[in-house]
Amino acid sequence: NAGVTQTPKFRVLKTGQSMTLLCAQDMNHEYMYWYRQDPGMGLRLIHYSVGEGTTAKGEVPDGYNVSRLKKQNFLLGLESAAPSQTSVYFCASSSSLGGSSYEQYFGPGTRLTVT
Amino acid sequence: AQSVTQLGSHVSVSEGALVLLRCNYSSSVPPYLFWYVQYPNQGLQLLLKYTSAATLVKGINGFEAEFKKSETSFHLTKPSAHMRDAAEYFCAVSEARGGATNKLIFGTGTLLAVQP
Numbered sequence: 001n002a003g004v005t006q007t008p009k010f011r012v013l014k015t016g017q018s019m020t021l022l023c024a025q026d027m028n029h030e031y032m033y034w035y036r037q038d039p040g041m042g043l044r045l046i047h048y049s050v051g052e053g054t055t056a057k058g059e060v061p062d063g064y065n066v067s068r069l070k071k072q073n074f075l076l077g078l079e080s081a082a083p084s085q086t087s088v089y090f091c092a093s094s095s096s097l098g099g100s101s102y103e104q105y106f107g108p109g110t111r112l113t114v115t
Numbered sequence: 116a117q118s119v120t121q122l123g124s125h126v127s128v129s130e131g132a133l134v135l136l137r138c139n140y141s142s143s144v145p146p147y148l149f150w151y152v153q154y155p156n157q158g159l160q161l162l163l164k165y166t167s168a169a170t171l172v173k174g175i176n177g178f179e180a181e182f183k184k185s186e187t188s189f190h191l192t193k194p195s196a197h198m199r200d201a202a203e204y205f206c207a208v209s210e211a212r213g214g215a216t217n218k219l220i221f222g223t224g225t226l227l228a229v230q231p
Contacts, residue, residue, distance in 0.1 A: 004158075031217050040124065042205060042223040043159075050216055058218075090158060094217040102147045102209045102217045106158035 002026055004107035006091050012113045013081040021076040021110050023091030030096035032074040033058070033104065034066060036087040043090065049074055050096075081114045088112070117142045117208050121222035129230050134178075134193040136225045138206030141187065147209035148189040149219065150180055154202045162204070165189060176200070201229045 007022045023032065030051050035043040045058030047066040055066045063085060065077045074093075078085060088111050092104040122137040140146060147166050151159040163174025170182040176199075180191045189206060203224045210218040 033218075040223055043221040045218065048216065048218065056216075092159075096217070102219060103149070103161060103164060104217065104219060106151075106160070108158045109156075 004091055004093055004105050006089075006107040006110050008110060009108065010111050012115065013078075014115055015082060017081050018077070018079050019081065019112075020078075021089055021091075021112075023074045023076070023093075023107060024072055025074075025091075025093040025105070026072065027093060027095070027105065028071070029093035029105070030071070031094040032068065033092045033094070034064070034074065034076045035090045035092065036060065036085075037090060037109075038087050046076065046089075078112075081112075083114045086112060086114045117146065117210055117220045119206050119208050119220055119222035121204075121206050121225050123225055124223065125226045125228070127228040127230060128196045130198055131195050134191070134196045134200065134227065136191040136204050136206075136227065138180075138189045138191065138222060139187055140189060140206070140208045142208055148180075148182060149207040150174065150178070150189075150191050151205045151207060151221075152176075152202050153205065153224075159205065162191070196227075196229045198229050198231065201227055203227070 004025045033048040034046040049055045049068040052071040067075045091107040094104045118141045120139045149164045150162040163172045165182045173179045178193045206222040207219040
């Protein structure tokens with residue numbers, strides 16, 4: 001099992017450019033999440049999905065879009081990058097089965113810099 | 116609404132000393148509680164979790180945490196720090212038990228430094 005993988009690991013964008021971050025999980029989890037991590041602010045939820053074809057806004061959704069066309073993949077898009085979106089992005093997944101106790105499994109992260 | 120407060124953004128201990136990282140939570144329902152560890156340039160890894168069984172929870176790498184409902188606390192401890200414990204530690208609380216999202220609310224993290 002690879003667990004949760006993220007592509008790419010690093011990316012530098014210019015203001016106004018767009019990009020898509022890919023998250024993939026091989027644990028057959030229903031729930032998937034995108035977070036951003038900024039110094040002193042912990043992890044903040046951007047968007048999440050409770051199943052294939054469904055997405056919902058989290059705490060800080062502005063400037064981001066997501067799609068979950070396949071159960072194993074969760075894509076995070078930035079349509080017009082801004083310097084405020086410089087951050088480390090983490091994807092996570094979680095099982096919907098009883099007894100999962102809400103445990104989330106994290107990917108290794110994507111470090112994005114917007115200049 | 117659920118929330119988590121981690122007291123002390125930076126904690127420094129000597130190798131072999133007790134590690135104590137503090138976490139207080141606010142929740143309107145009995146929560147699930149978690150401690151995650153993040154080593155430099157890596158993702159988050161689960162250390163331990165409280166799911167309403169035993170109040171003293173043992174995790175990986177010699178860490179443990181005690182759920183104290185009266186104090187709304189879930190502090191993380193380790194009797195003897197190792198250099199390899201240097202990392203950032205995050206406390207998290209479930210948004211709502213029995214919900215259909217498994218969402219977690221994370222604290223702002225505590226960076227643990229271990230001095231030789």
